[in-house]
Amino acid sequence: MIRMLENLDRRWIFLAMALCVSVPILVIGLTGVTFPETPTPLAEAFFDEVDRAGEANGRRANVLIALDYDPASAGELSPMSLSLVNQCAQKGHRMYFISLWPVGPQMIEESIDKVIKRFYPDLVYGQDYVNLGFKAGSEQVIKVMGIDLTTEFRTDVEGTMLSQIPMMEGITSLEDFDLIAEISAGYPGSKEWVLYAATQYDIPLVSGMTGVQAPQNYPYYPTQLKGLLGAIKGAAEYEFIVNDYVREARVRSILAANGIDEETSLGLSKQLDQISTWTTSAEAASMSPAAKAELIDVATGATPGEFLEGQRRMGPQLFAHLLMVLLIILGNLVFFAQRRRGGSA
């Protein structure tokens, strides 16, 4: 056994890894089962910061969403972007999309198509969200935006002058944003936003990033980075919180629209599994059958739960990590066996 392991062809390891990743993907894809997430404080901090953006200034928050990544890291990062846009749209923040990566605009369009156009069709381009596209120049762009945004961005991605976009009124520099939310795959990315935006202008900054980048950015949490999502794990946790939040908010808005008092609605939104029983109670008598059906659908159906990509990807991740642990153990068995025989490791 040990002899076999000693001369193990790397391709067996590759095959094992391929199986550990592909089988869970297939199983999760077919059954739709995901593992429940336990959000860590970092993801909660990210959510809270987005949630309270603009509160201090008492207006609808202006959130600058910088999607600085490319397709190579989209697997890790796009679930974060989708949930971020989902939360901002639900909360009613104004969203300003930009990217410092040449292929970023495609990532922005993906987020707009998958979240805003699908679930928030009432949001109006130019009033609720705007796509300012890509700007070359890396951190230089951030520096210039800090002083005057219009020097870097004269038009949006479609070539419309900023002066003709209603939501750009009053936006002259980075300081006019209540929050910068950044999803980063490297350079330029979270570090540059920390150095040239968060530190310079004292604007709250939250950032999601790839796993390899996270260790470098932990030192900035919680002073410069108010929230941090690392890799698919961070994405899954955040997605979990946002899905809950969106679901609760929708349940509450349906209940409010049907004249149910706030206290009951708050209690119910915390116990979604009780909703279908509640609709049969006397309290729900004022609701029309259609409203009840909508309520049950929102509370338990899959509509807000469309964003499960992050959590789904935790399945392959679990088995891949377990394989790694196993490989490390096997590698050490080989090492100790060789050492006992007096061979070199």
Added chain:
Amino acid sequence: MRTSSIQTILLTTALCALAGGQVVLGSSKARASFAPPAPPTDLVANDLPWDGGGTVQIDWAASATPADQLKGYEILAHELEVTPRDAAIETDEAADRAAAEETQSLLEGEGIAPEDARRQAALSTPEFVSPPEDVSEWSSLGIVPATQTDYQATGLNKAGVYLFKIRAIGLEGDFSAATASSGEIRPVAAFFNGRKLPLLITLILIASAVFVFIVLARRGMPMRIRKIAGLAAVDEAVGRATEMGRSILYINGIQDMDDLQTVAGVTVLGRVAKTAAEYDAKIEVPTSRSLVMTAAREAVQSSYFSAGRPDAYNPDLIYYVTDEQFGFVAYISGMMTREKPAACFYMGSFFAESLILAETGNSVGAIQIAGTANPSQLPFFVAACDYTLIGEEFFAASAYLSGQPDQLGSLKGQDVGKILVGIVIIIGVTLATLQAITGSDSLEAAVNYLVNVILGS
């Protein structure tokens, strides 16, 4: 999606009410029992001296209403639309009109139709727009707690001209009258950005330490440097490639020449190429940036010259592949598998490709030496390479390999920088720990000063 827009409106309304915006829910009840707070007084706004521009210091006297009955003060600003290039600010509407008429008559005199002249004159003469009477049209810079009576407005347009007002906000979100407007302020940049003074002092200290030790080294002060295994192994790696009759692969990172790591990588390349020239081994340098290719050619050519082998230098072995990160990786991995280099050097700035390269190199049995200052990639190199230069070792490589006294002197100067950093860390940690134990306000102020002013510069 009716629900989401309702939600949006509800939330917006709630937020406005919270900060006392225009929509105040149930305010009639509140107004009946509370009079609006008294306005703050004595507003003084001044351009902050010794800054990089765009900052205004605003001070005021507290409102007569006690602080515990106030939510805070709102700082309002208005940027005047006229920003004449000369120093004088035209705020007199009559003077504006006179200027426009003058331009118009001038244009008419040049033979331009009166209608066009008037239009052109109107366009060319900046028209002064007086600030709006209604303060709600002023932009709000933020709300500060009621205990505060000063504010630094930052991020303003350096070339702009601003007016400021302050108003108090009562507990129910009701506003006091605003103060009279401040004078016109230009948040201009000073000659020197005083906020960066601590940084300048640090820079001078470290730079002079480096400088002093370079001078001392030149005067013959003995300098020692500890053995760096990765660099000591260069000869071994090159020798092995020669023995096996295989090539040496040198990757200079994937960033351009404006990254200092790439520059350090070219420096090490010069040394490796010199050894290769002496041993008559073949060294191949694919680059991911065109400028790096030119710099690498210069370095390798001069190494072959100094090794006395100018004839053996072949510029075609140093070539450009692609700027695209993974395209570059695909090329290098394929090349490694086909040509099986005996030694691989990875010196420069690397990202996700580090492990792909190092594992491929390992699988073809190459002896591998890496050096990078990207902390996130260090673990991968350490795991897959034989030797790794960690961060500063990589920058010290040039001094180590050349052994020149003035280069070694600069390393000694760097050590002074480390001592300085160590002292600041010890002071900071001690202050913060004492502050946490005693809860003293003065210690807290000291910690804040250290973090925000000295380290924040």
Added chain:
Amino acid sequence: MQILTRSIPLFITAVAGIVMILSAFFPYTSDWGKFAGQFFNILAAFAFVLGGGNLLKLHLKKISDQRPGWAYSGVVLVCFIVTLFVGLLKIGAYPNPTYPSVHFGGETQGSGSMFWWFYEYAFKPLTSTMFAMLAFYVASAAFRAFRAKNFEAILLLGTAFVVLLGRTFAGVLATGWIPPDSAFSGLRLENLSVYVMQVFNTAGTRAIMIGIALGIASTSMKILLGIDRSFLGSGD
């Protein structure tokens, strides 16, 4: 020649470097710093031509010499030339919505253009594939490199297990029995892994980063003073 290859480049280096330093402290000179940065971009743009020329030369030579694998060089050249022309001529790009009558006004990479098509259906899957290969290399490196050679290595291995398990549902499965609000909740693997990353890892990273920052400062100084000239090809 000495002046052209040594003195002038050193002079340019020193001037550009000093301008960059000044622009950080003296607001009036901040535009100079930008100006120096623009020069680099101009040079890099020229270098693109150099790089492209080099690529053509190398692969044409390979084809003409019929060296092994020369057909792949043909593929490289065809892809290079086609992409270049599709991008430059903006083939298939929609006209600019604001100025529809202006030729070449549309966005090169706008969806629907041929460049976008290349990007979406060739570049994107290829890039993702290369990146995904990392998973395989991490696994083989884990099998080979993580050996419990000494006490420090054992500590590292333990930490690796905590982080690997804590970042997945396995952590919840293994230590989920510890109540989340108890005093021992910090021992739950998912919290422990965050703690390891935030405290130990941060401390280590900071130390490395301080060393790197000082290394950069001293190397920059050597380059500015002209002590380290090796990047200009001056040898030792």
